[in-house]
Amino acid sequence: MPFSFRGAFQNLKDRFDDDDEDPSYEERATNMIPATVTMLSGCRDCQTSADVYDVKSFGLPDPAGKAGGACTSALLKLLYHEEQVPDDDLTYVEVLNGMRENLDNDYTQVPQLSSSRPFDLETPFVFAEGSGTRRALLIGINYGGQNGELSGCHNDVINIKGYIEKVHGFSEDNMTILMDDAEHEEPTRQNILKGFAELVKSCEAGDSVFVHYSGHGGSIKDDDIGEEADGMDECLCPVDYAVSGVIRDDDVYSTLVAGMPGGVRVTCLMDCCHSGSILDLPYMYTAGSENCFQENKKFKFGKLYQLLGNLAEDFLDLF
Numbered sequence: 350m351p352f353s354f355r356g357a358f359q360n361l362k363d364r365f366d367d368d369d370e371d372p373s374y375e376e377r378a379t380n381m382i383p384a385t386v387t388m389l390s391g392c393r394d395c396q397t398s399a400d401v402y403d404v405k406s407f408g409l410p411d412p413a414g415k416a417g418g419a420c421t422s423a424l425l426k427l428l429y430h431e432e433q434v435p436d437d438d439l440t441y442v443e444v445l446n447g448m449r450e451n452l453d454n455d456y457t458q459v460p461q462l463s464s465s466r467p468f469d470l471e472t473p474f475v476f477a478e479g480s481g482t483r484r485a486l487l488i489g490i491n492y493g494g495q496n497g498e499l500s501g502c503h504n505d506v507i508n509i510k511g512y513i514e515k516v517h518g519f520s521e522d523n524m525t526i527l528m529d530d531a532e533h534e535e536p537t538r539q540n541i542l543k544g545f546a547e548l549v550k551s552c553e554a555g556d557s558v559f560v561h562y563s564g565h566g567g568s569i570k571d572d573d574i575g576e577e578a579d580g581m582d583e584c585l586c587p588v589d590y591a592v593s594g595v596i597r598d599d600d601v602y603s604t605l606v607a608g609m610p611g612g613v614r615v616t617c618l619m620d621c622c623h624s625g626s627i628l629d630l631p632y633m634y635t636a637g638s639e640n641c642f643q644e645n646k647k648f649k650f651g652k653l654y655q656l657l658g659n660l661a662e663d664f665l666d667l668f
Contacts (some may be wrong), residue, residue, distance in 0.1 A: 375467065377650055378631040382465040383611035389444075390461045390624035391420025393635070394568065394583055398622045399456050400501050407451070409508050413530075416501030418563045418620035419458065421509060423451040429512045438473035445636040459637065463630040465606075467642045470634060476517045476616055481555030485513060485524040486544045490536045490564030490588050493529060497565060503528055505563035505620060513559055529588045536564070538593040541585070545605035554612025560605070564588075566621030567595060583627045602629045 372380070391398040401407060404417035408430035411417075427439065427447045439447065441462060448460040462470075477483050489506035491499045506528055513519040525544050527536035534540055548558055565586035584595040606628055609615055619627050626633070629649075632642040 374631070374644055378465060378648075381650065382606055382609075382630070384465065384606075384609035384613040384615055386465040386606055386609065386615040386617070386628065386630060388461075388463045388617040388619060388628045388630060389420070389424065389448075390463070390619045390627065391418070391423075391458055391621070393459055393461060394581075394624070394626050398458050398566070398620060398624065400499065404501070404504055404508070409504075410511075411504060412507045413503035414500050416499075417504045417508070418501055419452055419456055420448070420460065420620035421505040421561070421563055421618065423448040423460070424618065425508055425512060426451050429508075429516065432511075432515075434516055440472060441470040441474050441634070442640045444474045445634065449636040459635060461624075461636070462634040463626065463628060463645065464632045464634075464642060465630050467632050470640050470642070475614070476513065476559065477519070477557035478614055479555045479557060481553070481557065481613075482523055482551075483517065483519045483557045483559070484548055484551060485510075485519050485559045485561070486548060487524065487526045487528075488536050488541060488544070488560075488562045488564065489526075489528045489530075490586070491529055492565065492588060495588075495591070499564065502563040502620075503530055506561065509561050509618070517559075519559065535589075536587055537589045538587040538596060541587050541596060542600065542604050545601070549605065549608045549610075552610055552613045554610060556613050558609075558613060558615040560615065560617040561620070562618070563620040565590075566619070566624050566627065568622075569595065569597075583624065585621065585627065598627050598629050601627060606630070 399419045401417045401419050401422045403415045404411050404422055407422040407426040409422060409425055427444060445460050445462055452458060487506045487510055489502035491502050506526065526533045527540055527544060529535055552558060562585060567584045567586055568581045569584055571582045582597045584597045586595050617628060626647055631645050631648040633645045634642050
C-alpha cells in the first residue's frame with residue numbers, strides 16, 4: 350500500500366510538472382484550484398482592519414450592539430444600505446472602489462480582491478450563481494473576556510446573514526453559524542476547520558458557497574522556510590487560539606480552497622487584519638489600482654506539492 354500511494358502521488362505531480370505541455374500560469378492555477386474562488390478582504394497583508402463605532406452611520410441595523418467591522422459595513426453600505434439593493438448591478442471595480450470611498454475619511458485600510466481565475470472586473474459583482482444549492486459558513490468572534498476583545502463581529506454576521514438570505518436566496522437549512530454568543534456553536538479552531546471541510550464534502554458542481562469571517566487576523570512567522578516571500582504567514586484567530594493555536598493561511602488553503610470541486614463558485618468575505626492573501630489565491634486586485642487582475646507574486650505553485658507531500662508522509666507513518 351505505501352508503494353501504491355507513492356506512485357499515485359508521483360503521477361499527480363508529473364501531471365503538474367509536464368514540461369512538454371508548458372502550461373501557462375492560468376492553466377497551472379486552474380490545475381491547483383478546480384473551483385472558482387473569489388475573496389474580498391478589508392486590507393492588505395501589511396495592514397490592520399478597523400472597527401466601525403456605529404453601524405447605523407453606514408445605514409445598517411445594530412441587532413448586537415453599535416459596532417461592526419469596517420470591511421463588512423463598507424460592503425453592506427454599498428449593497429444593502431437601509432436594506433435596499435442598488436437600482437443597477439455594481440461591477441467588481443465599483444464594489445472595491447466604493448468600499449474604499451466608504452472608508453476613505455477615517456480609515457487607512459485598502460480593500461483587496463483575490464481570485465483563483467482572472468476575469469473582467471467590469472462585469473457585475475456576483476455573490477452566487479446557478480441553480481445548485483447555496484451554502485454558507487458565517488463566523489463572528491468577539492473574544493468576550495479575553496485580551497483584544499471586540500464588539501462588532503456578531504453584528505457583522507447577523508447583518509450579512511440577513512443580506513444573503515433576502516437578496517441571494519441562501520437558507521438557514523444550508524447555513525452554519527459559529528459565534529461566541531452562547532447561542533451558536535463556538536468558533537473554535539476545530540469547529541472552523543470542520544466547517545471548511547464540511548463545505549468541501551457537501552458541495553458539487555453548480556453549487557454556490559459564501560464564507561464570512563469577522564474576528565481577529567494576524568501575521569506570524571512562516572513555519573515553511575522560503576514559502577512566503579515576506580517570511581510571514583497570515584492567519585485567523587479562533588476563539589480558543591490561546592490554547593489551540595491560530596489557523597494559518599496554509600490551513601485555510603488546504604482545507605477549504607484546494608479540495609473544493611470544480612464547477613463550484615466560492616465567495617469569501619474576510620473582515621480581519623492582515624487578510625489580503627489569507628486564501629493564498631493566484632490573482633490579486635487592489636482598490637484604486639489598474640482595473641485588471643495582477644498575478645500574485647506571493648502565490649507558490651509548489652504549495653500543492655508540499656501539502657500533498659505532507660499528506661503522503663502522514664499516511665505512510667501509519668504503516
